[in-house]
Every structure is written in structure tokens, then in C-alpha cells.
Amino acid sequence: MTMGTITFENVSKTFSGQSEVRALEGIDLAIGEGEFVALLGPSGCGKSTLLNLLAGFERATEGSLLFDGKTVTRPGPDRGVVFQEAALFPWLNVWQNVIFGPQVQGVARVDYESKARNLLKIVGLESFSDALPVQLSGGMRQRVGIARVLAMSPKALLMDEPFGALDAQTRLSMQQLLLDVWQSLGTTVLFVTHDIDEAILLSDRICVMSARPGRIIRTIPITLPRPRSIASLTSTEFVAYKARIMSDMKVGAAHA
Amino acid sequence: MSISTGPIASRQQPSVFSSASSVLSSAARRNLRQVLLAIVLPVTVIALWQWAGNGGSLFGGVLPTPDRVWHAWKVWAFGSAGLGLNPYSGTWLANLLFSAERVGKGFLVAILVAVPVGVAIGWNRIASGTLDPTVQLLRPIPITAWLPFSIAVFGIRDMGAVFLIALGAFYPIVVNTAQGARDIERNLVRAAMMMGAGRWTILRRVVLPASLPAIFTGLRIGLGIAWTAVIVAEMIAVKSGLGYVLWDAYYVGRMDVVIADMATIGLLGLISDRVILLIERWVLAWRRLQSFHS
Known part of the structure; x- marks a missing residue:
């Protein structure tokens, strides 16, 4: 029932314009139900483009892209996107932002209200219902961004460097929050990041990307035991993964 | 169009008059200063205008002085006890x-x-x-x-x-x-x-x-x-x-x-x-x- 399977088959993306830019080249990627996959790579390697294709914000130039076996043609609430800068509606307060999805989909108030309240509690913002986004810190805004997506019960979460703009300490608490939420929901997650630690800590599998054109050059399964917490960051296995990925990424850079 | 920068500008200005009377709250003092600053120019111009036209008008009788304008305005607004046909009385x-x-x-x-x-x-x-x-x-x-x-x-x-x-x-x-x-x-x-x-x-x-x-x-x-x-x-x-x-x-x-x-x-x-x-x-x-x- 829940599903959330993702299949990229030989997907390429070229941006046309004054000069053509080959953003993605021959992407093959299959993500199973409930899997947490991190896309890791330097900025400009096309990892956000890959996520935008899956979100339906952009169209692939070649290849096929399936979500739950169906070709992706447009954005939809089955794929909840968490943006880097949260992209909350600045004129709506926290509560209105969180219920925006169910509301525009025509869900009856009774059917989303208690769920939305519960989500605000989970992300620790129950007392900030009436606050406007501008009155919140970056971390709090991103909590709202996560809550509003979860309010739609998506089959997959697409997260585009969601914690990239946060300070180190806030980032850790957000990573912990995401681990906890994912542990209880088991939703498929595609997580774009340039932070090696973050990728190892969160994911079941890391796809390392190279730049221009963006390709997946390495896939590394992460078998750290679950449930994980930010305490895992200091384990010896974690450090071993990190050493290996760092050398992998250097190889990628030399070829670029 | 004049763009009002009233409250914002006053926030950003260094507080030049901050040593002034502390009887008023700082917000009230700011407002008062704003009003005083705003009326300096018009009051000066009107005063000069009145002074220059001490015979009741300027430019050889073309331009009436402010007191005459004010009188005409009052009549125009509230009417006068004079003739009822004046189009500038009470209209x-x-x-x-x-x-x-x-x-x-x-x-x-x-x-x-x-x-x-x-x-x-x-x-x-x-x-x-x-x-x-x-x-x-x-x-x-x-x-x-x-x-x-x-x-x-x-x-x-x-x-x-x-x-x-x-x-x-x-x-x-x-x-x-x-x-x-x-x-x-x-x-x-x-x-x-x-x-x-x-x-x-x-x-x-x-x-x-x-x-x-x-x-x-x-x-x-x-x-x-x-x-x-x-x-x-x-x-x-x-x-x-x-x-x-x-x-x-x-x-x-x-x-x-x-x-x-x-x-x-x-x-x-x-x-x-x-x-x-x-x-x-x-x-x-x-x-x-x-x-x-x-």
C-alpha cells in the first residue's frame, strides 16, 4: 500500500539556452520502498537537477523516470519536497503553512486537523502555530517545511540539501529529528547533500556523483545499525566509511 | 509622490536629541520630534509669505496673504451671513x-x-x-x-x-x-x-x-x-x-x-x-x- 519506489533508467538532462549544459548523463538508479538514499556530490554536479526531475519540476531530456511504476509528468503530493530554504509562504503563519497541502487538495478539516497538530508537536513547534515564518529561526522554518510535507502523507520525501543552510549544532538536531521521524514512518527518502557525515549518518545507500555531466560514479551501501542517532557519528565504522568516501570523491574530482 | 519613511527613519536615526527631557516616553518624544520637523518648513514659508505681503497681497495685488486665504477658506467651508448667491460660501x-x-x-x-x-x-x-x-x-x-x-x-x-x-x-x-x-x-x-x-x-x-x-x-x-x-x-x-x-x-x-x-x-x-x-x-x-x- 505505501510503496514509494523510484526508478531512473538511463536518464539524461540537458539545459538548452545560449550554451547547452549537460546536467545529467545516463542516470540509472532504483530505490525501493522505505529506502533512504543519499545523493552526495560537489555543488553543480546535478544532484538537485536529479531531484527536480523526480519531483516533476523539470522534464528529463532522455530516458525514463518512474515513480511507483508510473512515468513522472508533474509535481504531486505523493512526492513531498523539502527545499533548502524551506520555501514557506511568508504571508501564512506556521499552522496555515502546515495545512496548506491538505487544504488545497480539498481534504476535510476534521481529517487533517489532528494530524497537523500532532506533526507540529513532533517537530517541536506546537507553541509557534501563530508565528510567521520570518519570526522563526532557520532550523524552525525547516521543521515547518518537514511538517507541511508530512501532513500530506507522501509516499516519498525528496529533500534538497534541507540542512545545508543551518549552523552545525542546529543541523545535528535536525538530523536527529529526521532519523526519528523516518524510523517511525518508514517513507522512501531521496536526500541530496554535499555533506559526507550527513550522508553516512542518515542513509542506507550513498550514490556519489561526479560533476558535468552529472553521473553516479559510486554506490556505497551503509550498513550501520539502526536505529541510529547522532552518537553514531563517532563510531569506528562511521569513520571507516568516511575515509573510504573521501578517497572516492577525490578520484571523482581528478576526472572532472 | 512623497514616500513616508516616518517610523522607519526615526528608528534608524542616531538619537541626536536623546539627552532631552525624559518626562515623555521615548516613542512619544520621537513622534513629537517628527511632527516638529515636519511643520518647520511650511510654517516658515507661510510666515514669510504673510510678512512679505503686509498690505494684504503680493505681486501687485495678485497673490493674497495667508490670513486672507484662511478667511476665504472659512467662508467657503462654513458660509457667511452675507448674500446667499456667493458660490464660494458654504460649498x-x-x-x-x-x-x-x-x-x-x-x-x-x-x-x-x-x-x-x-x-x-x-x-x-x-x-x-x-x-x-x-x-x-x-x-x-x-x-x-x-x-x-x-x-x-x-x-x-x-x-x-x-x-x-x-x-x-x-x-x-x-x-x-x-x-x-x-x-x-x-x-x-x-x-x-x-x-x-x-x-x-x-x-x-x-x-x-x-x-x-x-x-x-x-x-x-x-x-x-x-x-x-x-x-x-x-x-x-x-x-x-x-x-x-x-x-x-x-x-x-x-x-x-x-x-x-x-x-x-x-x-x-x-x-x-x-x-x-x-x-x-x-x-x-x-x-x-x-x-x-x-
């Missing part, structure tokens, strides 16, 4: 209301047309391609150039004035609205699409609110033009209102009434701009917070 409010009503009607028509058209131009490529060139072609034609057209089509009636006001106010509103809709942050639209909002919902719940700051800029400029338009229209195309009185009083040599009329127009323009500003502060509360934070 101030009626004429003011004629003008204000025309501005209100024309401005409302302008908003109702310009906001949807502006959003369409800013948001939709086809609408932009269809509407924008025509708007840009008509925009350089000043409202004064539309006067003969307006009189020919609507005659010497209210509709002509309302048409000119609506036309004049339309352009700044439509141009600013289109800019606001065009400049919308891409990820806000993407977020709405991702949450399942259809085109219409995105227009109403994302594009329109995101454009509101720009729309209000257009409204304030448009209202200024609306006051210009009503005076021009009443001078030529209608037989009542402040613009009509202005020209009429000039013809019979009543410069005291002319100046009182000008002052009335200025005050009405100022007050109506403040009203828009108040509405803007209320509607765009989220934005005010934003600008103070950054």
Missing part, C-alpha cells in the same frame, strides 16, 4: 465630496481591472504577449490627451471624469502588479504545485499574495495620478468639484479661493495616501516584520 464640502467620489469610483475601477490584468501579464506568457504590448503602447498617452476623446464619448458628465481617473490610475497599478507577479520566488510556486495546488489555486493563494507588496506600490502611485486626473477632468469636462471651482475662481479673480482649493487638494491627496498606507501596513504585516529583521 466647500459639497465640492470636496464631488471630487472624492469621482476619485473613489475611478480608482476602484482601475484596481478591479488593473490587478487581474497585471497578474495575468506577469504570470502567463500568452496573456503577457497579448496584453502587454497594447498596454505599453497606450501608456505614453497622457490623460490630458484623452480629454477630447472623453468629452466626445461621455459628454460633460461624471462618467468622463471617472474614465480619465480610472485610465490614469490603471497604468501604474498594472505595471507594478505585473512586475510583482513576474518576480515571484520560483520555489514558492514549486512548493504549491508539489502540495497539489492547481493553476487557479496557485494564482489566488500564492501569486496574488506574493505580488501584494508591488501592488500596493502601484496603488499609491495610481492614487496620486487619480487626484491629478480628477482636477484636470473637472477643470474642463465637468461642472462641479474642486477642479471646477479652481478654474472658476480664477476666472472671477478669487485667488484666495484658488489657493484654499489647492490646499484642500493637497490635504485630500495626503490623507488618502495615508489611508492606503494604513491598509498596506495591516495587509502586509508579514512583510513589515521581514524588513525589520533583515
